[in-house]
Structures are given as structure tokens and as C-alpha cells.
Amino acid sequence: xxxxxxEVEYNDAIFVIGSNTTENHPVIGTFMKRAxxxxxxxxxxxPRRIELADYADVFLQIxxxxxxxxxxxxxxxIIEEELYDKEYVAKNTENFEDLKxxxxxxxxxxxxxxxxxxxxxxxxxxxxxxxxxxxxxxYAMGITQHTTGTHAVMSISNLSLLCGxxxxxxxxxxxxxxxxxxxxxxxxxxxxTDYPGYQKVxxxxxxxxxxxxxxxxxxxxxxxxxxxxxxxAEEGKIKFIYIMGENxxxxxxxxxxxxxxxTNLDFLVVQDIFLTETAELAxxxxxxxxxxxKEGTFTNTERRVQRVRKAIEPVGNSKPDWKILMELxxxxxxxxxxxxxxxxxxxxxxxxxxxxGISYERLExxxxxxxxxxxNHPGTKYLHKExxxxxxxxxMAVDHRDSAExxxxxxxxxxxxxxxxxxxxxxxxxxxxxxxxxxAPTSFVEINESTANKLNISNGEKVRLVSRRGSVExxxxxxxxxxxxxxxxxxxxxxxxxxYLTNTKIDxxxxxxxxxxxxxxxxxxxx
Amino acid sequence: xxxxxxxxKGYQVEDGITILEACNRLGIDxxxxxxxxxxxxxxxxxxxxxxxKGKGKLETSCSTKVRDGMEIETHSERVIRARKEILDLLFxxxxxxxxxxxxxxxxxxxxxxxxxxxxxGTYIGEKKNYPLDESNPFYTFDPNKCILCGKxxxxxxxxxxxxxxxxxxxxxxxxxxxxxxxxxATSKCVSCGNCVAVCPVGALMPKKRERYxxxxxxxxxTTCSYCGVGCQMYLLVxxxxxxxxxxxxxxxxxxxxxxxxxxxYNFINHPDRLKTPLIKRNGKFEEATWExxxxxxxxxxxxxxxxYGPDAFAGLTSxxxxxxxxxxxxxxxxALIGTNNVDHxxxx
Numbered sequence: 001x002x003x004x005x006x007e008v009e010y011n012d013a014i015f016v017i018g019s020n021t022t023e024n025h026p027v028i029g030t031f032m033k034r035a036x037x038x039x040x041x042x043x044x045x046x047p048r049r050i051e052l053a054d055y056a057d058v059f060l061q062i063x064x065x066x067x068x069x070x071x072x073x074x075x076x077x078i079i080e081e082e083l084y085d086k087e088y089v090a091k092n093t094e095n096f097e098d099l100k101x102x103x104x105x106x107x108x109x110x111x112x113x114x115x116x117x118x119x120x121x122x123x124x125x126x127x128x129x130x131x132x133x134x135x136x137x138x139y140a141m142g143i144t145q146h147t148t149g150t151h152a153v154m155s156i157s158n159l160s161l162l163c164g165x166x167x168x169x170x171x172x173x174x175x176x177x178x179x180x181x182x183x184x185x186x187x188x189x190x191x192x193t194d195y196p197g198y199q200k201v202x203x204x205x206x207x208x209x210x211x212x213x214x215x216x217x218x219x220x221x222x223x224x225x226x227x228x229x230x231x232x233a234e235e236g237k238i239k240f241i242y243i244m245g246e247n248x249x250x251x252x253x254x255x256x257x258x259x260x261x262x263t264n265l266d267f268l269v270v271q272d273i274f275l276t277e278t279a280e281l282a283x284x285x286x287x288x289x290x291x292x293x294k295e296g297t298f299t300n301t302e303r304r305v306q307r308v309r310k311a312i313e314p315v316g317n318s319k320p321d322w323k324i325l326m327e328l329x330x331x332x333x334x335x336x337x338x339x340x341x342x343x344x345x346x347x348x349x350x351x352x353x354x355x356x357g358i359s360y361e362r363l364e365x366x367x368x369x370x371x372x373x374x375x376n377h378p379g380t381k382y383l384h385k386e387x388x389x390x391x392x393x394x395x396m397a398v399d400h401r402d403s404a405e406x407x408x409x410x411x412x413x414x415x416x417x418x419x420x421x422x423x424x425x426x427x428x429x430x431x432x433x434x435x436x437x438x439x440a441p442t443s444f445v446e447i448n449e450s451t452a453n454k455l456n457i458s459n460g461e462k463v464r465l466v467s468r469r470g471s472v473e474x475x476x477x478x479x480x481x482x483x484x485x486x487x488x489x490x491x492x493x494x495x496x497x498x499x500y501l502t503n504t505k506i507d508x509x510x511x512x513x514x515x516x517x518x519x520x521x522x523x524x525x526x527x
Numbered sequence: 528x529x530x531x532x533x534x535x536k537g538y539q540v541e542d543g544i545t546i547l548e549a550c551n552r553l554g555i556d557x558x559x560x561x562x563x564x565x566x567x568x569x570x571x572x573x574x575x576x577x578x579x580k581g582k583g584k585l586e587t588s589c590s591t592k593v594r595d596g597m598e599i600e601t602h603s604e605r606v607i608r609a610r611k612e613i614l615d616l617l618f619x620x621x622x623x624x625x626x627x628x629x630x631x632x633x634x635x636x637x638x639x640x641x642x643x644x645x646x647x648g649t650y651i652g653e654k655k656n657y658p659l660d661e662s663n664p665f666y667t668f669d670p671n672k673c674i675l676c677g678k679x680x681x682x683x684x685x686x687x688x689x690x691x692x693x694x695x696x697x698x699x700x701x702x703x704x705x706x707x708x709x710x711x712a713t714s715k716c717v718s719c720g721n722c723v724a725v726c727p728v729g730a731l732m733p734k735k736r737e738r739y740x741x742x743x744x745x746x747x748x749t750t751c752s753y754c755g756v757g758c759q760m761y762l763l764v765x766x767x768x769x770x771x772x773x774x775x776x777x778x779x780x781x782x783x784x785x786x787x788x789x790x791x792y793n794f795i796n797h798p799d800r801l802k803t804p805l806i807k808r809n810g811k812f813e814e815a816t817w818e819x820x821x822x823x824x825x826x827x828x829x830x831x832x833x834x835y836g837p838d839a840f841a842g843l844t845s846x847x848x849x850x851x852x853x854x855x856x857x858x859x860x861x862a863l864i865g866t867n868n869v870d871h872x873x874x875x
Contacts, residue, residue, distance in 0.1 A: 004779070005756065005778075005779040006778060006779060006781075022717075024754060025754055025755065025756050026717070026719065026754075026756075026785030026786075027756045027758055027779070027780045027783050027784065027785055028756055029688075030686060030687050030688050030783055033687075033688025034685075034686065034688065036688075037685070037688070144874075145874070176755060177754075177755030178754060178755055178846075179754070179755060179846035179847060179872070180750070180751065180752050180753060180754065180755060180757065180846070180847060181755075181845075181846050181847065181848065181849065181850065181853070182755060182846035182871070182872070182873050183755060184846075184849070184850040184853060185844055185845060185846045185848070185850075185853045185871045185873065186871075186873055187850065188844075188850050188853035188854045188857065189853070189854070189857040189861075189869070190844040190845075190846075190853045190856065190857055190869060190870065190871040190873075191869070191870060191871075191873070192867050192868060192869060192870050193867070195857075195861075196854060196857075201861075201867050210861070210862075214858065214861075214862040216861075216862035216863070217865070218861055218862065218865075219837065219838075219861070219865055219866060219867055221838070221866075221867060222867060223841075223866060223867030223868040223869055223870070224841060224868045224870070225870050225874070226843065226870045226871075226872070226874065226875070227874075229841040229843075229868060229870065232841075233841070237839065238839055238840070238841050238868070239831050239834075239835050239839040239840070240827065240828065240831045240839060240840045240841070241840075241841050241842070241843065242840075242841075242842045242843070242860075243842075243843040244842070244843065244844055244845045244848060244852070244856055245844075245845030245846075245847040245848050246843045246845055246846075246847075246871065246872050248843070248872075248875075251872060251875045252872075252875060266827070266831055267824075267827040267831065269824055272801065273794075273800060273801060274794075274797075274799055274800065274801060275799070275801060275805075279801075282805075282807065283806070283807050283823075283827075284804065284805070284806055284807070284815075284820050284823055284824055285801065285804065285805040285812065286804055286820060287800075287801035287802055287803060287804060287805075288801070290752075290794070290795050290800075291749070291750075291752040292749070292762055292769050292792075292795045293795075294849070296848075296849025296850065296851050296852065297849055297850045297851065298750045298752075298757060298849060298850065299757075299850060300750075300755055300756060300757025300779065301755035301756060301757065302757075302779060304757060304778070304779065305850070306750045306757055306759065307748075307749065307750065308749050308750050308752075308849055309747050309748060309749045310747070311745070311747035311749065311762040311764045311769055312764055312767050312768065312769060312795075313767060315795075315796065315800050315802060316800065316801075316802020316803060317802055317803045317804070317817070318800070318801060318802060318803075319817070320852075321845075321848050321849070321852040321856075322849065322851050322852045322855055325852060325855040325856055325859060326855060327817070327821060328821055328824065328825070328859070329855065329858075329859050329863055331821055331825045332825065332828065332859070332863040332864070333863060334859075334862075334863060341849065341851040344851035344854060344855060345850070345851060347854070348850065348851070348854050366759075366777050366778045367757075367778070421717060421785070421786065421787075422718075422786060422787070424753050424754070424787055424791070428794075429752075429753075429791065429794040430787060430791050430794070432793065432794040432797045432799060433790065433791045433792075433793045433794060434664070434793065435664030435665050435718075435734075435790055436664075436786070436787070436790070436791055438664045439664060439718065439786075510874065511874065512874035513874065513875070515875070
């Protein structure tokens with residue numbers, strides 16, 4: 001997030017696109033609802049009629065995979081009606097003419113046709129967003145999990161820059177991060193192109209810096225992303241995989257493909273707190289301590305580094321992940337020993353400029369939001385304050401492109417996936433909480449009332465979903481939340497995992513799979 | 528700034544704040560059952576009354592703003608008498624079951640009755656007699672213990688924005704209720720438990736799997752391990768078990784949690800937890816020591832590295848683990864194995 005969670009309440013307009021905030025970031029959802037109590041306007045764009053849609057001034061029930069067309073359509077109106085922040089655009093951005101040229105074609109009629117919404121709603125949304133003094137955009141995987149994910153994020157940035165909503169309080173571009181420490185895992189260099197602090201592995205000066213800091217010879221070759229790792233494992237080029245705290249056998253697209261990849265290895269190590277579907281395929285399983293059993297830090301979606309504190313001893317013979325890694329690294333020739341995670345943080349800050357001022361001592365209060373370049377820096381509430389980080393905000397004109405797989409005669413429905421309030425990711429944890437299972441016991445597919453009627457499918461009936469990659473059986477949930485040609489399924493449930501159906505096609509830049517759009521058919525089972 | 532006199536002593540306080548806020552900041556303790564600084568002043572419980580010179584009746588300090596020159600008595604005889612009367616009235620219509628009540632030890636009514644010397648309710652008459660609402664899997668609502676402070680209703684509407692509960696009827700019959708009094712399970716309730724967190728008495732209580740008394744648990748502040756909001760919370764620990772979770776009133780969540788953070792903690796001490804390293808032999812997992820597991824991993828790393836080079840390795844680090852662990856994981860792959868094939872589920 002460019003801005004902070006506490007600022008959400010003070011937005012004059014909130015634009016939620018591709019995020020079911022009240023279910024997936026429930027507490028941020030409460031801040032949004034409080035903003036509405038203060039009089040903020042709300043625009044919601046989502047293929048499903050989510051809870052926030054009920055409170056929206058405009059709800060755009062867009063077809064999955066049409067975010068860019070909608071955003072371009074809104075920008076068309078904003079430019080046409082001269083509602084954009086002319087001063088900000090002139091002073092702080094580049095490439096305005098290119099953007100103008102591209103969005104010129106996206107008249108409300110054209111955008112409405114692509115998105116499957118009313119053109120008046122696009123116009124209304126554009127006006128609400130552009131006329132608000134402080135407008136924030138909030139998005140999640142509904143924007144990014146597409147083959148056009150990177151372009152959709154650029155499009156959001158365009159809209160925000162166009163209206164001068166960057167670098168000020170209670171506005172901004174705010175991706176809502178899904179996992180407790182997905183922000184931190186990225187910050188710490190858990191990415192094939194980046195050392196900690198997003199320093200690129202292919203830059204000689206960076207390589208040299210880390211070779212000195214770590215006293216080791218390092219590779220400047222960009223590594224592989226998870227989808228590429230799975231492909232190369234299936235092809236036999238990757239021989240050894242070490243998985244810490246992840247469950248790709250439920251969370252990754254095309255599970256049949258993931259299984260082939262992970263069973264084609266010479267050696268698989270899985271480190272986790274439960275024997276997950278992925279751990280079952282391992283050669284060695286290492287028992288890790290849970291968050292309640294260790295010290296450390298997580299970085300949340302607003303870049304706030306916060307303490308994790310040990311409440312109980314690790315259960316059984318399990319060990320905190322940092323200790324396991326340290327002991328293993330010791331045997332591989334690592335030259336350092338840490339007696340406490342705070343000492344690892346002390347090393348992190350010497351090589352990570354955005355964490356340079358962060359120490360356990362300073363985190364005692366309410367944590368610190370990076371960038372925090374030195375020990376006297378208070379942290380950063382919102383980004384791009386004086387000017388955009390790169391100097392001027394680059395407007396990137398992008399066109400709508402269809403999803404990789406569209407419905408056809410054999411697979412006539414658009415299949416989309418997501419999370420629900422009562423479970424988390426692959427249910428490793430929430431699946432072991434009785435009350436949550438009571439509230440959300442089984443997997444289901446949301447199917448529109450009239451579609452169900454046509455196919456003679458009744459609520460609660462068992463159905464089969466089939467895509468080009470696999471099939472699953474699940475229960476029909478007949479509802480008006482989704483459109484007639486759309487089916488939605490939560491991906492949490494391993495026993496009928498939505499990811500047997502999803503597409504592995506990825507965005508060329510971000511390498512993110514298109515989990516939000518696949519073509520499927522639905523079959524009545526008659527039982 | 529306003530110059531005011533409290534209990535005969537002069538203070539300078541900020542303009543526009545309430546008497547209760549001023550007293551809180553000055554360290555003068557005023558009892559209240561219905562006040563929460565995150566909510567609009569409500570003045571329902573009347574326990575925070577104070578005497579203001581020149582005013583005929585006592586005023587509720589939570590809803591009266593300070594004025595320059597104000598002279599306030601927070602613990603005069605008249606004030607104490609009024610508070611005792613209120614507590615007597617409340618306790619007369621409250622089950623006298625502190626011995627077995629789960630809230631005992633952290634109940635505001637119990638604390639104040641103790642402080643003001645209320646041993647029993649002196650008003651004799653009809654008492655509330657409602658069935659319990661046990662329909663929610665995580666908490667119970669006992670209307671008989673409810674003192675109608677309205678905090679749960681206001682948190683649900685003003686902060687949580689769910690509006691699942693409201694106050695129904697008037698006078699003696701007033702009750703916190705769901706639509707048509709059909710119970711929490713049929714309402715819009717999302718089981719966040721934010722109502723439970725603010726209940727000053729034992730009316731809204733978590734369903735406990737482990738029995739514990741308030742004074743038996745340690746509270747450890749930490750960060751929630753579910754989504755990316757990073758809510759701050761306390762783990763309640765009894766012995767070697769996490770037996771409950773309570774929200775912390777600090778950034779970013781300011782005292783709120785969702786159902787997963789608040790009630791999704793039973794995985795921690797679940798019997799399915801992995802407790803020892805496992806090595807697969809002939810397709811079956813066998814328990815192993817850490818030494819055996821490390822030795823096997825290191826020998827496989829050396830063997831495969833020798834045969835195929837470092838780029839035959841890949842590591843999936845974890846968005847669920849700490850920063851320190853992610854740092855070590857990528858350092859291990861880059862500095863010790865020699866490849867940049869490190870990624871995690873940021874895209875999934």
C-alpha cells in the first residue's frame with residue numbers, strides 16, 4: 001500500500017476493484033465501512049456481488065478479465081470531461097499524450113460492451129473518483145491474477161496519477177496483500193530477481209555488495225519463479241526442491257501438473273507445521289514451530305514491520321524455522337551463528353536500505369513502516385510524498401486483452417476462484433478449527449439461479465466441474481451473486497480443489513498465473 | 528486550553544475534551560461500564576457521574592465537555608452515593624454467580640461492586656429470565672447477565688459495520704437482540720467477536736475449550752498470522768497451551784479482529800502438529816532425529832550439486848514465515864547453494 005490502513009477511514013472516495021475486502025481483509029473492510037459512515041463515496045468493481053457492493057454508490061459487475069477495459073473507460077470519461085488534475089499531470093507525470101491516445105478508443109460504450117456493464121455506471125464511477133478530493137484505490141488478486149495482471153496494475157497507477165491521488169494522505173494505490181508476511185517475504189529477497197530490499201541480482205554493484213556482506217561467490221543469473229520451477233521440475237531440469245511453509249499441492253494452478261513436477265525430483269524437502277498435501281510427497285519432512293512458538297517480525301500490507309512474540313515452547317521436537325535454517329546452513333559452511341532472531345534483523349538492516357533504521361528495540365511500540373533509512377527516521381506513513389519515487393510518474397498506456405482461455409462450446413462458463421471469510425488459503429490451519437468448519441464445512445461452486453434452473457441443478461446438489469486440465473466434484477450453491485456465465489469456487493478445500501481446473505498461463509512480466517479466469521463446463525451428477 | 532479544578536486541585540487541560548477524558552489523562556480514576564474511547568459517548572450506565580459546581584444534578588463525565596473555570600468533584604459523598612445506588616440496581620437484577628462465572632476476575636461489575644462495597648442487591652423483585660443464545664460456534668450470549676451498556680451493539684454498528692445486533696423493547700424488557708430474536712446464527716453476524724471483546728460483564732463470553740481463570744493466563748502481544756492486515760493481538764497462555772486470543776488496542780486494528788484471528792487458534796496445540804522429523808523410506812514416513820534429517824539433506828545437496836550444479840536447485844520460501852526466516856532462506860540458496868531460484872507464493 002502506498003498509504004496506511006488508518007487512512008482508509010478518511011478517504012472521500014474509495015474504489016475497490018478485484019478485492020473482496022470484508023472477507024479477505026476483514027478489518028480493513030471495517031475501516032471502509034467507517035469511511036462510508038463519514039460520507040465517503042464507494043465504487044466497487046467485481047465479477048461477484050460481494051458485501052461491499054451493497055453499500056456502493058456504483059457497483060460494476062464486470063466480466064472476469066476486463067479490468068483494463070473498465071479502467072481505460074473511466075479514464076476516457078475523466079479526460080473527455082476534463083476532470084483530471086491538470087496541474088499534477090503537467091508537473092508530476094510523463095507520457096500523458098500516449099495515455100490520452102490509447103484511452104480515446106475506450107468510450108463508455110466500448111468499455112461497457114467489453115465489461116458487460118451499463119455505460120452510465122462507468123461514467124458515474126469516473127466522475128465520483130475524479131471529483132473526490134482524496135480517493136484511494138484498493139485492489140487484490142482480482143487485478144493481478146490474470147495474464148494481463150501487470151498491465152492492470154499499471155492501469156490503476158495511471159488512474160491514480162491522472163487524478164493526483166498519489167503522494168497524499170487518505171488516497172493512493174493500495175494493493176491488499178493476502179498473506180501475513182507476503183510483503184516481508186518479498187522485502188527479504190524471497191524473489192528470483194531480488195536480494196533483500198529489491199536490489200537486483202543482475203546488477204554488478206549489487207552482486208559485489210552482497211558477495212562482500214555474505215563472504216560468498218554469488219550468481220548474477222536471474223532465478224526461476226514458481227511456475228517456471230514447476231515446469232522445469234516436470235521436464236527433469238530441477239532436481240531438488242526445498243519448500244518452507246507452502247502448500248502448492250492446493251494453492252498452485254493445475255494441481256495434476258504440480259504433482260508431476262514434485263514427484264519427478266531427486267529430492268524434496270518440506271518444512272511445515274502439519275503434514276500437508278505437499279509434505280506427503282516429500283523425502284524429508286521437517287517439523288516447524290508455529291508463530292506462537294517463536295520470535296520474529298512480520299511486515300504487513302501497509303509496510304509496517306511488527307513483532308511476533310513467543311508465547312509457548314515449540315510443540316514436540318519441532319523447531320522455529322530460523323533455527324532449522326541456521327543449523328542446516330551451519331552444516332553447509334555458513335560462517336555465522338545467531339542466538340536470537342534480533343541478531344538476524346541486525347544483519348538484515350546492514351544490507352537492506354529500506355530496513356536500515358529498524359531494530360527490535362525500536363519495534364516495541366507500534367512497529368515501523370518502511371522505508372526507514374536510519375535509526376532516527378520515524379518510518380513512512382505514505383509513499384511518494386514530495387514527488388514520485390522515480391521523479392515523475394510514468395503513465396503507461398495499455399490496451400485491454402482477452403484472457404488466455406475464453407469460454408467456448410465445450411467449456412461454456414468462465415470459472416473464477418477466491419477465498420471466503422471462514423477459511424484461509426489451503427486450510428492447513430483453519431481446517432483444524434472446529435467452529436470454522438461448522439460455519440464453512442465443504443467446498444462449493446456459486447452458480448447463478450437462472451443457469452441452475454436451465455441445467456436443472458438445485459441448491460446443495462453435487463456437480464462436476466471440468467476444465468481442459470482436470471475435474472472436481474463439489475456442491476452447487478445457487479445464488480444471484482454471480483452472473484449467468486460465471487462460476488465461482490473458493491480454492492481452500494483440498495478434497496475438491498479448485499486448482500485442478502485453473503490455468504497455468506502466466507503474465508509475461510510478473511509470472512503470475514491466470515487463476516481468475518478459466519473455461520469450464522458443469523455437469524449434473526444426478527445424486 | 529481550559530483551566531479547571533478537580534477535587535480541589537487546579538489543572539490545565541485541552542479544550543473540547545470530555546471530563547472523563549481529562550480525568551483519564553490526569554490519572555484520576557472514574558468508573559464506567561458503557562464508555563469506549565473509540566465510540567460516540569453514550570451515557571447509558573450513569574456510573575461516571577460527577578458533581579459540577581453550580582449544576583443542580585450530577586452530570587455524566589463521558590458526555591460533558593470541560594469548560595474554563597469548571598469545578599468538578601469526582602468522588603464526593605453525593606457522587607459515591609449515586610454510584611452505589613446504580614451498582615445496587617444493576618446487581619439486584621444480575622445473577623449472583625461470581626463463583627462460577629467465567630468472567631470472574633475481569634468483570635467490571637464485579638470490580639466496581641467490590642470497590643464501592645456492594646455485597647448484595649437490595650432491590651427485591653422480578654429478575655430477567657431469558658434463554659441463552661448458544662447458536663454461534665465461538666461465543667455465548669447470556670441476556671440475564673447483560674447490563675445493557677450497549678457497547679456490543681455500538682461496536683457492531685459503529686466500528687465493525689455489520690449491524691447484526693440491536694436493542695429491542697424498552698424499560699425492564701430492553702434486550703440486546705438479533706432480528707426477530709432468532710439468535711446470532713441466523714443474523715448477519717460474521718463471528719468477529721468484537722462484541723465479546725468489549726462486553727464488561729459475563730454476558731458475551733467465548734466458548735472455552737480449556738477452562739481457565741482470568742488470573743491464570745499470561746498475555747503475550749503478537750501479530751496475527753492470517754492475512755496481510757497484521758492485526759495486533761494477545762495470545763492467552765495457560766501452561767504450555769494457547770487458550771484464547773484477545774485484540775490489542777493499537778495500530779493497525781485498534782482493538783478489532785476478524786473470526787480467524789480471534790477464534791482460529793486451535794491449530795496451535797492440535798494433535799496433528801508435526802512433532803519430529805520424518806524420512807521417507809520405501810514410500811513410508813519414518814520418524815527420525817534432527818541429526819539424521821540434516822545429514823541426509825546435506826548429503827543430497829552435495830551429491831546433486833556435484834552432478835548437476837547449483838541451478839538444479841529451487842527453494843520456495845514462505846509468506847507465512849518471519850522476515851528473519853525468509854532472509855536466511857534466500858541467503859542459504861544464494862550464498863551456500865549458489866542459485867537465485869528462490870520464490871514464494873506472492874503470486875498465488
